[in-house]
Amino acid sequence: MKSSYTAIACLMVAWPLQAASAMAQQSDEALESAQAQELAEASEVDQPSEVEWRVKDRFRLFAGADAEAAAAVDTLMDKLAANPDAPLETFYDDYLAVLSDRETGYRRSEILRNSNFGPNPSNKDGPGRYDPDYLYPQSYQIELTVAAAGDEQCSYTTALASVSGRCDDWTAISVPAGDGRRSFAGARGLVTVSRDTGWNAQVQYDFKDLAVVALGDSYISGEGNPDVPSRIDAPLNKRFMSRASWGSAIKPEHLAQEAIWWDRSCHRSLLSWPVLSSLAFAARDDRQAITLVHLGCSGAVSDEVIDKETPKLPGGGSEPESQLAQLRTLLDAQPEGSDRREIDKVLLSLGGNDVAFADVLATLALPPNGYLIDFLFPRLVGKSAGAVCPYDRSGIPLARLCESKDSAQTELADLPSSYSKLTEALAAIGIAKSKVFHAQYPNPLICSGGNPCDNNPANDQPPSGQYEGTHGFDALMGIIPKFFRGWRYDPWGFEIHYLPEGDDTDLLYPELPLTQCDDTPEKTDSEVCQAMWVHYRLNRAVADSGFRQITGHLGKIRGHGLTDIGDGPDLVLPLARDGRWITEKTPENFDPYARVENGRWFRIPNDSILMQYHFSTNGRHFHQGTAHPTYRAHLEYAQATLDEAFE
Structure with missing residues (x-):
């Protein structure tokens, strides 16, 4: 080729x-x-x-792979083709065996992710590039x-x-x-x-090669699900491993294996839903080809998709071209005199970073004001994280979420214009709005029973468990300077609180779909309810964008929120004392891709520490996967995409 x-x-x-x-x-x-x-x-x-x-x-993303890897892909596609009506979660282990294959020491994964994609010669520290003739095979x-x-x-x-x-x-x-x-x-x-x-005869062949493009942010790139998870090998006699914040103290020499991504700079994964759904669609028709161009990049905001550079990428390096500029370069590479390829479908996830929803979620885990030196530093950590507030400060109470200058209300008001700008930019390269399928965002704050997540032990939901670190956010403690922790270091933890501080009444407001919170700002609103407000309006903006919608995954993922422990204390960070692990889970037996049906389908900081910890010129990173869908959730995304975009 x-x-x-x-x-x-x-x-x-x-x-x-x-x-x-x-x-x-x-x-x-x-x-x-x-x-x-x-x-x-x-x-x-x-x-x-x-x-x-x-x-x-x-x-075609895997075209050119060696015989063994190609045979594995063919076997997977044969299974998918033989059971076209089976839900994709049926093939949970089959996808993993091909795309993230521990049995071959991840060799197969390496072959596949490099088949038609490689380093960018002009920007080796930034995202890679597809082969120049990928869209125009000879x-x-x-x-x-x-x-x-x-x-x-x-x-x-x-x-x-x-x-x-x-x-x-x-x-x-x-x-x-x-x-x-x-x-x-x-x-x-x-x-x-x-x-x-x-005997001889002539046979006519005639088939199409559909071009599918994926654009957007970390919810489409696959953040939280590296092709090859990292592996920690820290000495058990280190004192810092006896505290629930030990993940923040990991050094480069403690990493036996850094996480490996399809594209490291963007944290783009082969286990992301555009890959899972496109591969399944390709399996359904053996007289058709699918060319997937996945450009999704963790942290991307609308401008970085449309026309702006990305100066600081989650995996290190920078990207001088927007995602659409990269796509234009591929489209303009046609041989002289040839027709320019048309894009058949665009898969999109965009808007969450525009309103800094991840920062809102991070702020939810902060301790109550009383744990900080609140008369001097109210919500200092939330402000430094860039978290947005759900309400304007002019005449509307802020409640307790944060005090940063930009509100989610302002950012959400600007989102429709960003979607309009994207529509125009896509039309300029010949992509009609009707070809774009915009995935709505699942809510990581809804836990079992459809209730808002709450891991405050005082509210008895869920039980505090028998281990330190059961709440799943304790590792974040180590990134706060001791001065700002005040004198209450030992009991100071990161928890999501549903009930308002000092108020033990239930909040049951029916107006906001799929939640128990309403959209009327009040001082008594819990922080979770304020974040629900942001999430609800984010998805409303996505629905009003004019693009076609992908929504089938929302109902399946709902109820698997950040603090849902399911059948056991799976939020715990392994702890070591006296040269041995004292918890059931250890870094060695932690499996980020173990199948979970009854627990959470979103990553927490503990997961990030154990599966994608890395160091770059921008510093150490162990929390980037937090609040992102797991591989199990990506399969539901892929199912919805198969049903609604590839119908």
Whole structure:
């Protein structure tokens, strides 16, 4: 696929075979003319029923992988194709075995993520780039079989190659991209098939290659789900490992393995829902190809998708081009005289960072004001994190969330204009709004029973458990300077509080869908209810964006919130004392991809410490995966995408 037209011309075999030397000298235009002649004759060809054909490498992101990895992908696609009505969560382990394969020491994962993607030569510290000819392949491969002929030998000839094999095996052969008009979104042409008994026939192939683009933020990039999780190997006799904040004290020498991503700078993962859904869709039709261009990047805001650079990426480095600029570069790489490819579908997740919803969630875990030196530093940590407030300060009470200058109300008011700007930018490169599928955001603050999450032990939901660190946010303690912790260090912890401080009454407001909070700002509102306000209006803005919506995942993910411990204390951070682990879970037996059906489907800081801790020029990072959907949740995203975008 990476050869030029000149290279292909040198490999061409004539049609018919006796003109091989002459055909090898034909120009691109002559090859195109030959294809057109073949197609003109195709209507007169009777398709032999005994010959079957299919597209090889239907999920083109992995085209060119070695035999073992390609076979694993084919096996997965065969399972998906054999059970088209089965929910994607049925294939939980099958996806993992291919995309994040521990059994091969993650070798297969490395092969696949580098198949058509690699470092950017002009920006080695930034995000990678797709191969220049990824959107414009000069050839495809199809496979043919003549099962009725048994173990006879069959020969297959196209304008590019001639191959032989057992008739009842699938035999792969290269075919020219396009259809005689230099359109590179599939292929159409003829194959001459002959058996060693003297029988021969011509078979017409005709298939499309759909271009699918993923754009947006960390909820689409796969943050929290690296292809290869990190591994911690810290000495058990270190005193800091006996405290629930030990994750914040990890140093580079304590990491036996840093997390590995499909794209490290953007924290883009092969376990993200655009990959899972596109691969499943490709499996459903063996006479169609899917070309996925995933450009989603953790931390992205609207401007960084549309027309602005990203100066500071979560995995290190910077990106001087917006996501749409990267897409334009790929689209403009068509060979001279060729049609420019059209994008068939765009998968989108955008807006959460515009209103800093992740910072709102982070602020929720802060201790109550009384734990800080509140007369001097009220919500100091929330302000430094850049958390936004849900209410304007002019005449509307702030309650207790934070005191930063920009409110979520202001940011949410600006979001519709950002979506309009994106619509215009997409239209400028030929992508209509009707082709864009915007995924609404699941709510990480809804726990079992549909109740707002609350891990304050005083409220008895859930029980505090038998271990320190059961609340899942204790590691954050270590990033706060001791001076700001005050004198109450030992009991000082990070918890999500639902009930207002000093108020033990239940808050049951029915107006806001899927929550127990309303949208009327009051001083007695809990911080969780204020965050619900932000989330609700974020999804309302997404719904009003004018793009087509993906919503089917919301109901399935609802109730698996940040503090839902499910069947056990799975929020605990392993603790070590006297040279041994004193908790059930240890870094060695922690499995970030263990299947969880009854607990939380969102990452907490403890998860991030154990699966994606890394160091970069921007410092140490152990909390970036927090509040992001797990792999289990991405499967529900993928299912909804398959049902609603790939219908």
